[in-house]
Amino acid sequence: xxxxxxxxxxxxxxxxxxxxxxSAKYRRVCRSFNTVLTCSPFWNLIGLVHIGYSRGxxxxxxxxxxxxxxSFGEDFLRRVQTETALSFExxxxxxxxxxxVVPINPIKSNNATSLLExxxxxxxxxxxxxxxxxxxxxxxxxxxxxxxxxxxxxxxYNVCVPQGANMNLSGRALTGPIPSELGxxxxxxxxxxxxxxxxxxxPDSFGxxxxxEVLDMSHARLTGCIPESLGxxxxxVxxxxxxxxxxxxxPDMFGGMTKLQTLSxxxxxxxxxxxxxxxxxxxxxxxxxxxxxxxxxxNLILFESPPTCDxxxxxxxxxxxxxxxxxxxxxxxxxxxLLLSYLDISDNQLSGKLPSYITSLTSxxxxxxxxxxLTGPIPxxxxxLSYLWTLHLGNNQISGTIPDSIxxxxxxxxxxxxxxxxxxxxxxxxxxxxxxxxxxxSHNQLCGEIPDSARSLCHLGALDxSHNQLTGEIPPxxxxxxxxxxxxxxxxxxxxxxxxxxxxxxxxxxLDxSHNQLTGTVPESFLPQGLGxxxxxxxxLxxxxxxxxxxxxxxxxxxxxxxxxxQIPTHTSGLEYLESxxxSHNQLxxxxxxxxxxxxxxxxxxxxNNCFSGTIPYKLLKxxxxxxxxxxxNNxxxxxxxxxxxxxxxxxxxxxxxNHFEGDLPERFRK
Numbered sequence: 001x002x003x004x005x006x007x008x009x010x011x012x013x014x015x016x017x018x019x020x021x022x023s024a025k026y027r028r029v030c031r032s033f034n035t036v037l038t039c040s041p042f043w044n045l046i047g048l049v050h051i052g053y054s055r056g057x058x059x060x061x062x063x064x065x066x067x068x069x070x071s072f073g074e075d076f077l078r079r080v081q082t083e084t085a086l087s088f089e090x091x092x093x094x095x096x097x098x099x100x101v102v103p104i105n106p107i108k109s110n111n112a113t114s115l116l117e118x119x120x121x122x123x124x125x126x127x128x129x130x131x132x133x134x135x136x137x138x139x140x141x142x143x144x145x146x147x148x149x150x151x152x153x154x155x156x157y158n159v160c161v162p163q164g165a166n167m168n169l170s171g172r173a174l175t176g177p178i179p180s181e182l183g184x185x186x187x188x189x190x191x192x193x194x195x196x197x198x199x200x201x202x203p204d205s206f207g208x209x210x211x212x213e214v215l216d217m218s219h220a221r222l223t224g225c226i227p228e229s230l231g232x233x234x235x236x237v238x239x240x241x242x243x244x245x246x247x248x249x250x251p252d253m254f255g256g257m258t259k260l261q262t263l264s265x266x267x268x269x270x271x272x273x274x275x276x277x278x279x280x281x282x283x284x285x286x287x288x289x290x291x292x293x294x295x296x297x298x299n300l301i302l303f304e305s306p307p308t309c310d311x312x313x314x315x316x317x318x319x320x321x322x323x324x325x326x327x328x329x330x331x332x333x334x335x336x337x338l339l340l341s342y343l344d345i346s347d348n349q350l351s352g353k354l355p356s357y358i359t360s361l362t363s364x365x366x367x368x369x370x371x372x373x374l375t376g377p378i379p380x381x382x383x384x385l386s387y388l389w390t391l392h393l394g395n396n397q398i399s400g401t402i403p404d405s406i407x408x409x410x411x412x413x414x415x416x417x418x419x420x421x422x423x424x425x426x427x428x429x430x431x432x433x434x435x436x437x438x439x440x441x442s443h444n445q446l447c448g449e450i451p452d453s454a455r456s457l458c459h460l461g462a463l464d465x466s467h468n469q470l471t472g473e474i475p476p477x478x479x480x481x482x483x484x485x486x487x488x489x490x491x492x493x494x495x496x497x498x499x500x501x502x503x504x505x506x507x508x509x510x511l512d513x514s515h516n517q518l519t520g521t522v523p524e525s526f527l528p529q530g531l532g533x534x535x536x537x538x539x540x541l542x543x544x545x546x547x548x549x550x551x552x553x554x555x556x557x558x559x560x561x562x563x564x565x566x567q568i569p570t571h572t573s574g575l576e577y578l579e580s581x582x583x584s585h586n587q588l589x590x591x592x593x594x595x596x597x598x599x600x601x602x603x604x605x606x607x608x609n610n611c612f613s614g615t616i617p618y619k620l621l622k623x624x625x626x627x628x629x630x631x632x633x634n635n636x637x638x639x640x641x642x643x644x645x646x647x648x649x650x651x652x653x654x655x656x657x658x659n660h661f662e663g664d665l666p667e668r669f670r671k
Contacts (some may be wrong), residue, residue: 047101052093065134086175133173141181149191176200431456615639634658
């Protein structure tokens, strides 16, 4: 009798004695072969094929893919190799003719608690580093003893990995769809499919995984709705579905998740009302007693009814919860509002006045409400948040004055109120905030002088008061800020001269005093040598240019739109980090010093609207290999255009107009 004529039962017996993966090569020859290999007892067999390797930091890293008797074949392996080559920069594939299957031992698999334990010794050697690629086989659903199935990346993420799990079990190029059969793995406690290209919806069968403690499918290109069946996962501690394409209403599935500590749904397209099992802010954190972190960033979730607030306070009507991060401090018990130490509702559509419940969260240490549409004043009750370290209300529409009560926040290290509509004077006793490291009040309508008490901000490293209506001279209090590294007072109405005590700010790296009404000369002792950015443009400064060669680390130097006169200092050749130099719109004269040709890092040079004369030094652009903008317009320069211009391949803006040059521009510029 011919092999093709044998009954199915006989073929099963023969294949059991042979290698079923080897027999799979011939299933195209006979339809009955294929029928046998896709049925019990062969359908749940899993093998690994070593399809190639990639060069990594620690040498070659092997790449395997899963196969079953039904999928094994050259067409399948060729497709997997092609897709894998797109995920690895240096992928070396093996010839399809030489590929063989290493079977996963069914007996060993039935006793394994981790997928790693199922791997054959040929694959899972000591300290072996390898990657898995290709689609997940449905047959994984037969490994019902597994308690851990983790393919997700651990780099850059706080992934909970069970003790003993192999950190090298990376499914970098693992693809979807997600087999619904994974719902059969009812003993799973950890399921990590994060950072994969699954392009799949979450199977409803995942509701069967009632023992799951960690479910991480973030960054996995998930689509569709979140199934309500996930509400069965009452043992979840960590649920991460962020950075996907999930849409639809967020199901009311959190009622039984009393152990949940981390909830991440950010970066999706979820909409509809906040589930009643979570509740409105801030009650959301009360109904899940162990919740420490919740992230709904970049969704569009609407309240069916606004949260409870005082009748006199304009309430929040809608919210997209761009970033709701909540962390609790379990020091005190009983009153949930006293446990909250971290609240981030930034980058939303929050509107109306600051809700009154914010000031009742008296244990808050971090409060982020920036990037919203909040209006009205800062409540004077803000002083009740006495433990606050960080207060960020920037980029809103908050108006009124900064309440004096804010100076009672003695523990505050970061205060950001920029880009609002605040008016009036700075709090007189701002110096009481002695712990401040950063203070940003820029882009408001503050007026008056800088309070003298600011001298007490001894820990301040960054001060930004720019784009206001501040007046008067720059007070001596500023020169007492010995730790300040970034000082921005630009776009105000400061008057007076530059005080030589600026040189006492030895830690200063950035100084912007531009767009004021400062007068006088630049003192010889002005500013420390470590300066990296200096902007004095758009003032009324006069006299000779400062000898900026001492600022050897300077990157940006803008002295334009003043009344400086004289020549450019000739000894300025050591500025190897200088990227942008603007001396335009002054009264400078004389020749261009040849030493300027040594500005090797410069990208923008603007000397326009002065009285420079003479010829352009032939070597001016020879070493300026990064120059993108050169503006010498409206001077008294003369001579022939140099062919050296044609070698400046990086130039994209050149203005030599308003001079006395002769000859033709190089061909490239004429075009």
